Amino acid sequence: MANKRIQAPKGxxxxxxxxxxLFEFVRESLIAPARLAGYQLMELPVFEDTELFSRGVGASxxxxxxxxxxxxxxxxxxxxxxxxxxxxxxxxxxxxxxxxGRLPVKxxxxxxxxxxxxPQAGRYRQFYQVGIExxxxxDPAIDAEVIAIADAGFxxxxxxxxxxxxxxxxxxxSRAAHRNELLNYIAxxxxxxxTASRALINPLRLFDDKxxxxxxxxxxxxxxxxYLSVASRQHFEKVKSYLDALDISYHxxxxxxxxxxxxxxxxxxxxxxxxxxxxxxxxxxxYDSLMAELGGQELSGIGFGLGxxxxxxxxxxxxxxxxxxxxxxxxxxxxxxxxMQIVLELATQLRGxxxxxxxxxxxxxxxxxxxxxDKSGAxxxxxxxxxEIASQSVELKNMSTGVSVSVTIESLINAL
RNA sequence: GUGGACGUAGCUCAGCUGGUAGAGCACCCGGUUGUGGUCCGGGAUGUCGCGGGUUCGAGCCCCGUCGUUCACCCCA
Numbered sequence: 001m002a003n004k005r006i007q008a009p010k011g012x013x014x015x016x017x018x019x020x021x022l023f024e025f026v027r028e029s030l031i032a033p034a035r036l037a038g039y040q041l042m043e044l045p046v047f048e049d050t051e052l053f054s055r056g057v058g059a060s061x062x063x064x065x066x067x068x069x070x071x072x073x074x075x076x077x078x079x080x081x082x083x084x085x086x087x088x089x090x091x092x093x094x095x096x097x098x099x100x101g102r103l104p105v106k107x108x109x110x111x112x113x114x115x116x117x118x119p120q121a122g123r124y125r126q127f128y129q130v131g132i133e134x135x136x137x138x139d140p141a142i143d144a145e146v147i148a149i150a151d152a153g154f155x156x157x158x159x160x161x162x163x164x165x166x167x168x169x170x171x172x173x174s175r176a177a178h179r180n181e182l183l184n185y186i187a188x189x190x191x192x193x194x195t196a197s198r199a200l201i202n203p204l205r206l207f208d209d210k211x212x213x214x215x216x217x218x219x220x221x222x223x224x225x226x227y228l229s230v231a232s233r234q235h236f237e238k239v240k241s242y243l244d245a246l247d248i249s250y251h252x253x254x255x256x257x258x259x260x261x262x263x264x265x266x267x268x269x270x271x272x273x274x275x276x277x278x279x280x281x282x283x284x285x286x287y288d289s290l291m292a293e294l295g296g297q298e299l300s301g302i303g304f305g306l307g308x309x310x311x312x313x314x315x316x317x318x319x320x321x322x323x324x325x326x327x328x329x330x331x332x333x334x335x336x337x338x339x340m341q342i343v344l345e346l347a348t349q350l351r352g353x354x355x356x357x358x359x360x361x362x363x364x365x366x367x368x369x370x371x372x373x374d375k376s377g378a379x380x381x382x383x384x385x386x387x388e389i390a391s392q393s394v395e396l397k398n399m400s401t402g403v404s405v406s407v408t409i410e411s412l413i414n415a416l
Numbered sequence: 417g418u419g420g421a422c423g424u425a426g427c428u429c430a431g432c433u434g435g436u437a438g439a440g441c442a443c444c445c446g447g448u449u450g451u452g453g454u455c456c457g458g459g460a461u462g463u464c465g466c467g468g469g470u471u472c473g474a475g476c477c478c479c480g481u482c483g484u485u486c487a488c489c490c491c492a
Contacts, residue, residue, distance in 0.1 A: 007465090007483065062490055066417075084492085117490065118417065119483095129492055210488080259491055269491095280491055307492030335450070366450050374452040383451065399452070 011119030012126040013309050018323045026157055026312045031108055031130045033152035039108040039132050044088045046112060050078040056087030056294055058261025060201045067115040081114035085131045085305055093135060094296035103136030122278035122310045133303035140235050143266040143286060143302055144242030150282050150304050151248050154270060157311060158320030162272040162281060165253040168236040169267050170228045178227035179203060189217050207255040225254035232265060239266050262287040274317035281314055282306035328356040329416050331378035333369040335385035343384050353413050
């Protein structure tokens with residue numbers, strides 16, 4: 001009886017050579033600007049107490065109500081695979097007392113997140129995000145800095161065909177004032193049951209509906225932007241002026257809706273043109289009450305999450321990155337067993353000096369080994385046999401020019 | 417979760433109105449004596465996603481299932 005072939009779980013994204021190199025490049029590029037701005041790493045668990053998300057992300061959100069991987073562990077605890085990064089980061093900040101220390105707390109993180117959705121292009125059940133959080137400052141300048149960091153990441157990959165959309169969700173009083181007006185307006189509409197019940201949970205959702213009928217119906221709906229309190233309005237105006245000063249272009253989108261309940265004030269989203277239905281490559285915003293909600297100090301914060309999978313897809317769609325061959329510095333071909341011992345040692349030495357060095361294993365013919373060297377993408381090749389061991393020198397062959405030069409084994413490192 | 421399309425060698429795909437599988441690329445070996453990329457010769461590879469059904473006979477038809485993909489939904 002043949003063994004059943006085991007496949008990866010449905011909808012996970014995975015990266016294997018040679019494309020994994022692009023993934024690595026994209027992930028590192030996205031987070032590099034945060035490092036340069038003084039953000040520090042936080043490495044967190046991929047699973048948390050379920051309550052962290054129902055309280056932090058919001059019990060009414062789709063993410064919490066129907067997309068979480070929740071299970072009971074052996075100690076009868078309800079555990080959930082993290083669907084996003086901010087709640088866990090806040091939990092850790094509070095647990096380690098960072099919110100009682102020097103402010104702002106500036107952290108970055110990177111890793112896998114989980115959502116049990118139906119898979120689609122750019123939407124996976126396990127996906128990768130990098131994110132940052134800046135906690136403990138209300139200064140609109142840091143809103144602009146956070147947005148600028150995300151933008152710098154995308155730009156450094158070479159992405160061009162994306163746009164930044166921003167809005168302000170205001171403070172609690174702004175939203176309360178608007179919510180009443182909006183519900184009154186929605187009450188005048190003739191909606192199907194599903195839409196109506198969604199509207200009751202979060203009326204802002206209707207702004208995001210893609211159906212033409214709803215779009216038209218919502219065209220005259222009151223906008224939150226027009227109900228901002230004086231403080232919220234001033235804050236948002238400042239953020240915009242800083243973005244202008246940074247020469248970061250943005251589109252005001254007063255109808256933007258975010259799926260996580262904790263967002264307040266400045267909120268933003270990066271949308272890419274070439275990605276189909278799953279076009280958001282990153283997003284984030286300010287959260288005024290999340291820290292307190294999770295039992296920490298009453299501090300406001302702002303952060304973002306950028307989709308590594310989608311940024312990679314976008315970069316490929318734009319043709320700004322492509323798989324190139326693997327390149328190494330040196331390929332060493334040992335002839336015979338005593339040569340192998342020396343080569344093993346030599347390779348270790350060169351690698352210690354930071355050189356990428358591969359060895360021809362398997363005792364194959366020289367011709368075959370040369371072919372292997374060619375295919376490996378090595379810039380240089382040396383053969384080590386009895387002659388070389390006796391003379392302590394090797395012919396260093398440049399694979400692109402075909403030219404060899406004689407160098408002593410000792411000085412090989414300088415010749416690479 | 418709902419609906420549509422798809423699932424044949426590592427990859428891209430072909431396979432006529434059902435008669436038990438092929439191409440290109442890639443891969444492996446060789447073209448003698450210690451040097452690759454071209455060329456020539458040779459070679460391996462698939463339980464045709466999986467399970468069941470119809471049939472004398474199924475990669476081709478039917479059902480189920482798993483997966484992929486696109487849209488809805490949702491969002492990174």
